[in-house]
Structures are given as C-alpha cells and as structure tokens.
Amino acid sequence: MTTTALPLPRLDSLWRRISIWRVIFYAIMAAALYAAYLRAFHGLGSVSNLSDEFPWGIWIGFDVLCGVGLAAGGFTLVAIVHIFHIKRYQPILRPAILTAFLGYLLVVVALMFDLGRPDRIWHPLVMWNPRSVMFEVAWCVMLYNTVLALEFAPVVFERMQWRRPMRIIQFISPPLVIAGVILSTLHQSSLGSLYLIVPSKLHPLWYSPLLPLLFYISAISVGLAMTIFESWHSSRAFGKQLEWPLLMGLGRLLAVVLGVFLVMRLMDLSRRHALVLALEPRPEVYLFYIEMFLMAAPVLVLLSGAVATRPRLLYLCSVSSILGFIANRLNVSVTGIQAVTGASYVPRWTEIAITMGLIAAGFAIFRLAAKHLPLFEHAPAGNGREST
Amino acid sequence: MANALLFDSTLCVGCKACETACAERWKLPYNEKIAEEQTLSDHKLTVVQTRGESYARRMCMHCADPTCASVCPVGAFTKTALGPVIYDASKCMGCRYCMFACPFQVPVYEWGSRTPKVRKCDQCHDRQMAGKVTACTEACPTGATLSGDRDAMIAEARKRIAENPAGYYPRIYGIQEAGGTGMLLLSKVPFEQLGMPKNLPNQPLPPLTWNVLSFVPDIASVGSVLLGGVYWLTHRREAVAQAERQPEGRLS
Ligand code: SF4
Ligand code: SF4
Numbered sequence: 001m002t003t004t005a006l007p008l009p010r011l012d013s014l015w016r017r018i019s020i021w022r023v024i025f026y027a028i029m030a031a032a033l034y035a036a037y038l039r040a041f042h043g044l045g046s047v048s049n050l051s052d053e054f055p056w057g058i059w060i061g062f063d064v065l066c067g068v069g070l071a072a073g074g075f076t077l078v079a080i081v082h083i084f085h086i087k088r089y090q091p092i093l094r095p096a097i098l099t100a101f102l103g104y105l106l107v108v109v110a111l112m113f114d115l116g117r118p119d120r121i122w123h124p125l126v127m128w129n130p131r132s133v134m135f136e137v138a139w140c141v142m143l144y145n146t147v148l149a150l151e152f153a154p155v156v157f158e159r160m161q162w163r164r165p166m167r168i169i170q171f172i173s174p175p176l177v178i179a180g181v182i183l184s185t186l187h188q189s190s191l192g193s194l195y196l197i198v199p200s201k202l203h204p205l206w207y208s209p210l211l212p213l214l215f216y217i218s219a220i221s222v223g224l225a226m227t228i229f230e231s232w233h234s235s236r237a238f239g240k241q242l243e244w245p246l247l248m249g250l251g252r253l254l255a256v257v258l259g260v261f262l263v264m265r266l267m268d269l270s271r272r273h274a275l276v277l278a279l280e281p282r283p284e285v286y287l288f289y290i291e292m293f294l295m296a297a298p299v300l301v302l303l304s305g306a307v308a309t310r311p312r313l314l315y316l317c318s319v320s321s322i323l324g325f326i327a328n329r330l331n332v333s334v335t336g337i338q339a340v341t342g343a344s345y346v347p348r349w350t351e352i353a354i355t356m357g358l359i360a361a362g363f364a365i366f367r368l369a370a371k372h373l374p375l376f377e378h379a380p381a382g383n384g385r386e387s388t
Numbered sequence: 389m390a391n392a393l394l395f396d397s398t399l400c401v402g403c404k405a406c407e408t409a410c411a412e413r414w415k416l417p418y419n420e421k422i423a424e425e426q427t428l429s430d431h432k433l434t435v436v437q438t439r440g441e442s443y444a445r446r447m448c449m450h451c452a453d454p455t456c457a458s459v460c461p462v463g464a465f466t467k468t469a470l471g472p473v474i475y476d477a478s479k480c481m482g483c484r485y486c487m488f489a490c491p492f493q494v495p496v497y498e499w500g501s502r503t504p505k506v507r508k509c510d511q512c513h514d515r516q517m518a519g520k521v522t523a524c525t526e527a528c529p530t531g532a533t534l535s536g537d538r539d540a541m542i543a544e545a546r547k548r549i550a551e552n553p554a555g556y557y558p559r560i561y562g563i564q565e566a567g568g569t570g571m572l573l574l575s576k577v578p579f580e581q582l583g584m585p586k587n588l589p590n591q592p593l594p595p596l597t598w599n600v601l602s603f604v605p606d607i608a609s610v611g612s613v614l615l616g617g618v619y620w621l622t623h624r625r626e627a628v629a630q631a632e633r634q635p636e637g638r639l640s
Contacts, residue, residue, distance in 0.1 A: 045499030052429060052496040055487040083615055085622030116482020116497065116504040120462075123481045129463035133597050134485045136604060138461055178615045182608055189600075196596045197459055197489045200587045212600050341493075 025360050032357020035350035039113055047350040054338070054345040061333030063110035063355055065191055066326050067103050068141070069215075072223030073230070074100020074148060075184035082177040089250075091243055094155055094375050095234060096227050101148040102365055104141065106358045113354055133193045140187035147180040155373050189216040195332055204274040205288050206336040214265060221257040222325040224250050225298075228318035232311070237367070240376055242311060251314050255302035258295055258321055265292075284339040287331050294324030390471035391516060392450070392538035392562075393525065394545055396574040397582060398555055399532035400443040402436055406524035406533055410434045413512065413523045430498045433509045434524060437583060442575065444582035445533070448473060448494045448509040449562065450570030451592070456486040456495060456508075458594035464506075471538065471570045472511035480506055491566045491588050511535075511570065538570065545574050567592025 039047045050057050077096040081089050112118040124138040150169060157166040169176075192215030195202055208214065228247050235242040269275045278285055298317035301307065307314040338345065369375060404423055411418035416431045426437050434447035454473045457465035464479040465486065475495075482504060487495045498504035512522040516535075520526075525535040534541065542563060549556045561573035565588045573579060580586040 041502070043500055043502050043504065044497075050499070052427070052487065052499075053493065055484040055497065079615075083619050083622070085619075085626065114483075116484065117480065118482075120481035123462045123479060127462035127464075127479050129458075129461055131458045131594065131598055131601065132461045132463075132485075133601060134459060134461035134483060136601060174616075174619055178612055178619065181615055182611045185611060186604060186607060193597055193600045194485070196600065197455060197593055198491075199589060199593070199596065200491055200585055 025364065028353070028356050028360045031349075031353035032360075035353040035357075036113070038350060039354070044116060047348065047354075049345055049348045049351070051343075051345070053341070054343040056333060057345060058330075058334065058347045058351055058355060059110055059114040061330050062326070063114070063358060064107055065329040065333055067107040067110065067358075068188065068191060069219045069222050069325060069329060070226050070322070071100040071103025071107075072184065072188060072219040073227040074103075074151075074223070075181050076220050076223040077227060078151065078177050079181045082173070083181065089246055091376065092227060092231055092246055092250075094152075095230055095370075096223075097148065097151050098155070098366065098369055098375060099226060099230055101145075101152045102362050104145050104148060106362050107141070108145070110355070110358055133190050133197075137187050137190045137194070140183045140190065144180060144183040144187065147176060147183060150176055151180060155375065159373050184219075185216065188219040189213065191215050192332075198337070201337055201341050202332065203277075203284055203336040203339040204272065205269065205277055205284065206332045208268050208272065210264065210268050211332075214261065214268070217257060217261045217264065218325055218328060221254055221261055222322055224254040224257065225318040225321040225325070228254070228314060229322060232315045232318070234370065234376070238370060238376070244311060247311070247314060248308070251302050251307060251317065254317070254321065255299050259299045259303075262292070262296055262299065282339070284331070284335050287327065287335050291324055291327040291331055294320050294327055298324075390452070390469070390538050390570060391511075391536060392471060392541045392570045392572055393511065393522065394534045394536075394541040394572045394574070395445045396532050396534075396545075396548065397442050397444060398574065398576050399530045400436065400445065401530055401532075402438065402443045403529060404436050405527040405529060406434060406445065407432070407436055409523040409527035410509070428494065428496050430496050430500075430507050433496075433507060439582055440577070442577055442582060444575075444584075446492075446494075446583070447571065448511070449492050449566075450509075450511050451566055452568040452570065453566075453592035453594055455489050455491055455566065455593045458597065459485045459489040461485065468513060470513070470516050472513040472516060473570070474510045474513050475506060475508060477505040482506075489593075491585060491593060493585075538572075541572055545572055548574060564590040566590075 035047055044050060048057060048059075073096040077089060077093050080086050081093050108121075111121065115121060124135055125142075129135045150172075154166055154169050157163075157169070189212035192211035192213070195207065195211055196209070199207055228250050231243055231247055234240065266275075269278075278288055298320045301313065301317050307317065334345065337343065407423060408418055410416075410433055411422075411431075414433060416433070422432060425432055426435065428435050428446055434445065437444045437446060450471055450473045452467075454465060454467050457463070457467055457473060460480075461483060462479045462481060464476045465473055466476070467473050482497075484497060484506070486506060487493075487497060495506045495508045497506055512520075512524075515522060521535045522533075525533050534544065542560065545560045549558060549560070555576060557575050557578055559579070561575070561579045561584055562569040562571055565584075567590070573582070573584065575582055578586075
C-alpha cells in the first residue's frame with residue numbers, strides 16, 4: 001500500500017488561511033465569553049431558550065451527548081492497541097487519547113454552564129442515588145476523566161523527561177486501560193439509558209429498550225470516524241504523512257461497526273412495528289431519513305472498496321458518519337422529544353455561542369498540544385512537528 | 389396508609405381558591421395576572437386550567453413510585469410514608485433530569501435565579517404531618533378537592549361514578565397511571581381532554597432504567613475479567629513469540 005504524502009500549502013496562502021481562522025476563532029471566543037458572563041450573572045433563563053416544558057437543550061443534546069460520543073475514539077483505540085494488542089495502531093493512539101481527554105474536559109465545562117448549580121457539581125460524590133442513571137454517568141465520567149488524565153500523562157512525562165512517574169504509569173497500565181474501557185462501556189451506553197425513562201415523550205422512531213446498546217455501538221463507530229477525521233486534519237495541519245494503511249484498517253472496522261448498528265436499528269424498528277411511522281410525511285421523519293442516510297452511505301462506500309486509492313473519500317466517509325451520529329443524538333434529545341410533546345425550543349444564540357466556543361477551544365488546545373508535546377510518535381523526521 | 393388528593397373536575401367551578409391558598413402557603417406572589425396564567429411555573433405550583441367546558445387542576449401527582457425520585461442523581465426527592473413526594477433543595481445541583489423525566493411534566497425551575505431551585509407541590513407535607521388536610525383542600529368551597537387516605541378516596545370516587553354514571557367518564561385517573569399516583573382525578577370528559585397524558589404505561593417507570601442499571605456490577609466485574617483475559621492472552625502470545633525467536637531467552 002502506498003503512503004500518501006500531502007504537499008505543504010504555499011506559505012503565503014497558509015498565512016492567509018490561518019489569519020482568517022484566527023479572526024473567526026476570536027469572534028467565537030468573544031461571543032462565548034459574553035454568553036458566559038450572562039450565564040454567570042443573570043441565570044440560565046437569560047442565556048437559553050430552555051423552559052419548564054423543554055428543560056434539556058443543545059448543551060445536553062450536543063455538548064454532552066455528542067461530546068462524550070465523539071470522544072469515544074480514546075477508549076476504542078486503547079482497547080485495540082493495549083488490550084487486543086494490535087500494536088500497529090500505536091502511531092494514532094496518542095492523538096486519539098488527547099481528543100478523548102479534551103472532549104471529556106469540555107463536556108465537564110459544558111455541564112458547568114448547563115447545571116443550575118454548578119457549584120454543586122460534586123454533590124453526587126457524597127449524595128448517592130444508585131437508582132439514577134445520571135448518578136452512574138456522573139461517577140463514570142469522573143472516574144474516566146481520571147483514567148484519561150493518567151493515560152495521557154506519559155506524553156507529558158516524556159516531554160519533561162520524568163522517568164520515575166513514567167515507570168509508575170507503565171506499572172499500573174494494565175488495570176488502567178481495562179478500567180478505561182469498562183467505564184466507557186458503562187457510561188456510553190448509560191447516556192442511552194437516560195432516555196429509557198421517557199417512553200411517553202420520545203418518538204417511537206427513537207425510543208427503544210435497546211437505546212443503551214445502540215448508543216454504545218454508535219459511540220464506537222463515531223470514535224473510529226473521529227480518529228480518521230482527526231488524523232486527516234493533523235496530517236494536513238502539521239504536514240505529517242497520513243497513516244494511510246492504518247486509516248484504511250479503521251475504515252474497514254468503521255464499516256463493520258456502523259453496519260452492525262444499522263442492522264440492529266432496523267431490526268429493532270421493525271420488531272416494535274415502528275417502521276410504518278417512517279412513511280408519514282412529518283418533519284421528524286425526514287430527520288430520520290437524513291440520519292439513516294448519513295450513516296448508511298459511508299458503510300456502502302467503504303464496503304464497495306472505492307476508498308482503497310482515495311484518501312479523500314475515506315475522509316468524507318468519516319465526516320458523514322460523524323454527522324449521522326450527531327443527527328442521531330439530536331434526534332433523540334431534541335427533535336424526537338419535540339415531535340411527541342410539541343414543546344417549542346430553538347436554541348438561543350448565546351447557547352450556540354457557548355457550544356461553538358467549547359469546540360473552538362478544543363481545536364485550539366489540540367493544536368497547542370500537538371505543537372509542544374510528543375503527540376505523533378514515529379512522525380517522520382524533517383517534516384514532522386512545527387518548530388515552537 | 390398513604391394519603392391522596394381527589395380532584396373531581398365536575399364539581400370545580402374555577403374559583404381558583406386553591407391557587408390562592410397554595411400561593412399563600414408558599415409565600416409566592418399572587419395577583420390577577422398570575423391567576424390568569426394557565427401553566428405551572430416557579431410561582432405557580434398548582435394551576436386551574438380552563439379546558440373547554442371543564443376545569444382541570446394540575447399539580448404534582450405524588451406518584452407511588454415517583455420517577456423524579458428515581459432519576460435524581462443526588463436523591464433530592466423522597467416519597468414519604470404519608471404519601472407526599474418531597475424535595476430537598478439543599479441537595480439539588482440543577483441537572484433538571486427530574487423535569488425531563490416526570491411523566492406528568494410537573495417539576496418547574498427558577499430560570500431567572502442565579503441560585504435556582506426546582507419547585508413543585510409537596511402536598512402540604514408539613515400540614516399532613518400535623519394531621520391537617522392540604523391548604524387547597526381546606527380552601528376549596530365546593531369539595532372538588534378532597535384529601536385523605538388513598539383507599540378512602542378511591543372508594544369515594546367509585547361511589548360518585550356509581551351514583552351518577554351519566555355525569556362521569558367511567559374511570560378514575562391515577563389508580564394505575566405510571567404505577568399509581570397520590571392524586572386521583574374524576575371527570576365528565578376523557579382525561580386527555582383535561583390535558584392528562586394518555587399514553588402512559590400502567591406500570592411504574594423507574595424499573596425501565598433500573599432493569600438496565602442493575603447490570604452495571606455484572607458488566608463491570610465480568611467485563612474486567614474478560615478484558616483482563618484478553619490482555620493476558622495477547623501479551624502472552626507476544627512474549628512466547630519473542631522467546632521462540634531467541635531460543636536461549638526465557639519466558640518472562
Ligand atoms: S408527578 Fe412528577 S414530580 Fe410529582 S411525584 Fe410524580 S414524577 Fe415526581
Ligand atoms: S434538578 Fe435537582 S432535583 Fe432534579 S434531578 Fe437534578 S439534582 Fe435532582
């Protein structure tokens with residue numbers, strides 16, 4: 001198989017591109033900061049269109065549900081490399097762990113906006129209700145954040161050349177990676193379980209007793225898609241070579257996992273006799289088709305083998321599955337609820353500003369980390385990392 | 389025995405004396421404008437709604453197995469032995485899962501506050517503890533709202549339907565809905581015309597999540613052992629392969 005080296009863009013055009021992104025970045029950040037100020041001093045009502053009728057908006061539906069899912073590449077690759085010991089995926093492991101770590105940190109930040117009393121975010125630590133899915137998610141996310149910090153720590157230790165802490169991490173690594181995979185399994189599926197409690201409020205195209213399983217499998221698929229997506233962009237941004245054979249491997253895995261997801265989804269719909277609902281000409285039904293198309297298209301393309309020589313197509317497949325995943329989570333958390341309850345909700349600009357601010361911050365921190373930390377092992381010398 | 393309220397919409401004249409009494413008890417503002425409002429909100433924990441020819445009363449249903457209590461991550465809700473479902477604001481962190489999950493769309497939020505709380509009717513738990521009826525029951529001039537032992541309330545409701553079959557829709561809302569509630573409704577028209585959700589299961593909702601959650605310890609323990617086994621196998625295989633490549637090497 002060939003490795004595709006991508007030509008570096010000419011310097012002046014690069015500069016122009018970066019400066020435009022800079023402007024956009026600062027604009028988003030300014031808007032987000034203003035929204036954050038409003039949130040902190042004037043309460044949730046002043047920044048969101050949330051209401052008693054519709055208490056969970058895009059901060060839950062996108063920031064938390066999609067954020068946690070998009071960070072699933074971390075545990076998926078850790079499982080592949082460390083547990084199944086398929087070592088050739090090592091070169092893309094660290095960026096995947098970083099993506100996950102950043103993702104989870106940003107989810108926690110998003111929660112600080114969404115919780116009515118962010119000062120009490122620690123309450124589940126001491127006030128227990130094991131019957132609550134939210135309680136379980138809170139614990140898992142907290143523990144998994146710790147695991148991710150430890151899984152990412154070696155990158156920092158390596159940079160600092162701290163040998164002792166490095167050895168300690170290596171020593172506890174086996175239980176650590178296993179704990180990470182278990183915790184992820186639990187809370188990725190539990191995000192689906194959150195919605196099991198609303199059989200009368202969620203549209204039957206999405207409400208299913210299988211929600212936890214469906215959430216878990218789709219999280220794995222989007223984790224793989226994100227890893228492809230993020231490798232593609234890293235290779236362009238940092239002028240390093242595309243790990244093409246590895247990405248092809250992930251692409252094949254993506255096709256399988258996504259395929260399993262789709263088959264399960266359709267079987268579940270037909271078993272619940274919900275498929276007929278997909279014939280009604282209603283807005284949520286169109287959204288259902290969009291979601292299904294975005295997920296099914298990459299499976300077909302990947303299985304057709306057309307990507308073998310076309311990295312760009314693989315990249316597009318990953319984008320499509322990511323968008324399909326986002327559509328699915330938003331359909332469960334927003335539109336599928338609205339379709340049944342008739343609740344009105346359109347996010348206010350401040351809600352969107354904070355969400356975009358978090359995404360922008362994520363990209364910026366990733367860039368910084370990529371610049372200053374040994375993120376891409378085995379990066380070919382010379383055109384490797386940018387100088388600092 | 390748990391207590392319950394019985395609201396008979398055929399007796400309600402829409403005077404809103406219950407709203408006034410409730411606002412007074414919670415020390416919430418009440419005026420003509422608020423009286424006009426047709427939804428529950430942080431300053432209106434019970435509401436008398438005009439629905440066609442009938443009046444409907446909305447408030448917390450005080451479910452026998454309350455969804456709110458099961459979903460709250462910090463256990464801010466308690467189903468008391470007396471019947472009322474009460475809320476402890478000092479625990480609440482404001483995730484609003486209770487609002488999202490309540491099948492009757494009851495808990496409301498103080499959206500305008502910097503330190504917001506969830507709010508809902510507590511069926512005058514303190515008054516009931518003291519052996520009194522709820523403030524709304526006391527205020528109701530027509531007896532449309534009654535309170536007392538749940539079985540007695542059900543018996544009373546059955547009696548009313550039996551004595552006047554033409555005047556009632558032949559069902560009592562709340563005996564089974566979502567596993568049974570501490571608020572029973574009588575009406576002349578089907579209950580969905582009073583705005584009550586009609587697609588609720590007759591079983592309590594909390595088992596829907598508990599059935600899955602109860603697997604957590606199994607997934608954690610069996611999963612760890614399984615993954616541990618895979619880890620050991622894959623790494624062992626590599627160690628063996630390495631040892632075979634250099635015959636004098638030892639298995640480590
Ligand atoms: S009606 Fe809603 S708030 Fe009231 S006890 Fe039932 S679940 Fe809780
Ligand atoms: S908003 Fe408060 S009371 Fe409601 S579920 Fe969350 S922590 Fe519990």
